[in-house]
Amino acid sequence: MNIFKHIDYSLLKSTTTEREIIDFCHDAKDNQLNSVCVNSSYVALAKQLLNNTSVKICTVVGFPLGAMSTEAKVYEAQKAIKDGADEIDMVMNLGYLKSKNYVSVLKDITDVKLAIGTVPLKVVLEISELNKNEIIKACEICLDTNIDYIKTSSGFTKSGATLTCIKMIKKTVKNRIKIIASGGINSLETAKKYLETGAHRVDTSNLLKVEIDNLSHSYS
Amino acid sequence: MQVAFRYFVFLILIYLKQLNDYIDHTLLKATATKEDIIELCEEAKRFKFYSVCVNSSYVSMAKEQLKNSDVKVCSVIGFPLGAMTTKAKVYEAQNALKNGADEIDMVMNIGFLKSKDFDGVRNDIEGVKQKMPNNILKVILETCYLDESEIIKASELAIQSGADFIKTSTGFGPGGARIEDVKLMLELAESSPVKVKASGGIKDTNTALEYINLGVSRIGTSSGIAIISGTPPTSHY
Structure with a gap:
């Protein structure tokens, strides 16, 4: 298994510069990663850099709070696709979920999918x-939609994926929705563990840097 | 003498405008429920805060809760990263206004600023302002990520691009408002009609008064009740 093919590479911090996006896209291309994930204002630039490569461009919508209006999420997604995005990561409306307003959680997702x-x-x-x-309820709502992946975390909160949680999601969604482990995964070793536990893909922002650092240590 | 005069002006200001009038009563955490928003609005009415500040998915509910009151509804846009496309920010703002928002707090595209793509920063703000000429637009600089020269540039760009307020922080970065940053922003806005909003980490009366004394026109906080009643805050936001 070429593990790199299962890695989504994210650069989502708000201070990211054009220069960083350029280096980042080159990294992704050189390592033949599955995709890069950038904020929507950098999709057009990433598209330009990765044209004619196998690296896909993914962008985030309603990120990282998930609390923007459904209409705005729909628009942000459509605009990103026009700019060249191949995949969309949207954050579920957590406030609606916690309010037990499941109808609105579902509509938020299905409206984006439809668009x-x-x-x-x-x-x-x-x-x-x-x-x-x-978490189980959120998975059940996702099962009522035709989304392609459930992703554990935005990477902007106190913690990210856990193996226990991947197992729990897997048990709920079976093979009907694929799972992406994200947040705090920063070594190939950890990435492998998640893939073995049932995650289909792993999302990381610092794995390459860590691996490259390790390489340079072993040479020094 | 000058100090005494400034203090006198300050007292008059306080007399004319109560502390509660400065406060944008804020609840932006991702997990805020319907009940939390209703409570926020009830508090804003009871304590006569200037506005409630909520995420765009809660604007219509807040508007409904606040009808027949003077409390305004403020929505954040492109929040808290500021990294979404200009077109999506414009759309989110228009949608929020349609749903009843009176004011918009947008986050500047910090990545563009750091890339020195100043036209990109300007277009982002102008694009939103053009769609809301009669509503207040506040531009959040997220000062915790900026050095002094970037704060100066960011403030100038926002002022040139039609912002009504420059605002320090989202409350989601590693730091909030700081006295020295606010002083700098006030200086930069001095010769324009643009006002300053201090936000992020303002949790007690003394801190709020310190900023107001400096000259800020608005305080963004989740501790509004603690600030106006002088009790210790219960919120961490």
Whole structure:
């Protein structure tokens, strides 16, 4: 298994410069990663840099709080696809979920999916903010939609994916929705563990840097 | 003498405008529930805060809760990263206004600023302002990520691009308002009609008064009740 093919590479911090996006896209291309994930204002630039490569461009919508209006999420997703995005990561409306307003949680997701058609949609659950029942409920809502992936975390809260949680999500969604482990995964070793536990992909922002650092240590 | 005069002006200001009038009563955490928003609005009415500040998915509910009151509804846009496309920010703002928002707090594109793509920063702000000429637009600089020269540039760009307020922080970065940053922003805004909003980490009466004394026109806080009643804050936001 070429593990790099299962790695989504994210650069989402708000201070990211054009220069960083350029270096980052080159990294992704050189290592033949599955995709890069950038904020929507950098999609057009990433597209330009990765044209004619196999690296896909993914962008985030309603990120990282998930608390923007459904209409705005739909628009942000459509605009990103026009700019060249191949995949969309949207954050679930956690406030609606916690309010037990499940109809609105569902509508938020289905409206975006409807608007983007065949473009793969990933829904970020932000598991660090949810209890076990809420995670299961969030998965059940996702099962009522035709999204392609459930993603554990935005990477902007206190913690990210856990192996226990991947197992729990897997048990709920079976093979009907693929799972992406994200947040705090910063070594190939950890990435492998997640893939073995049932995650289909792993999302990281610092794995390459860590691996490159390790390499340079072993040479020094 | 000058100090005494400034203090006198300050007292008059306080007399004319109560502390509660400065406060944008804020609840932006991702997990805020419907009940939390209703409570926020009830508090804002009871304590006569200037506005409530909420995420865009809660604007219509806040508006409904606050009808027949003077409390305004403020929505954040492109929040808290500021890194979404200009077109999406414009759309989110228009949608929030349609749903009843009176004011918009947008986050500047910090990445563009750091890339020295100043036209990009300007277009981002102008694009939103053009769609809301009669509503207040506050531009959040997220000063915790900026050095002094970047705060100066960011403030100038926002002022040139039609911002009504420059605002320090989202409350989601590693730091909030700081006295020295606010002083700098006030100086930069001095010769324009642009006002300053201090936000992030303002949790007690003394801190709020310190900023107001400096000259800020608005305080963004989740501790509004603690600030106006002088009790210790209960919120961490």
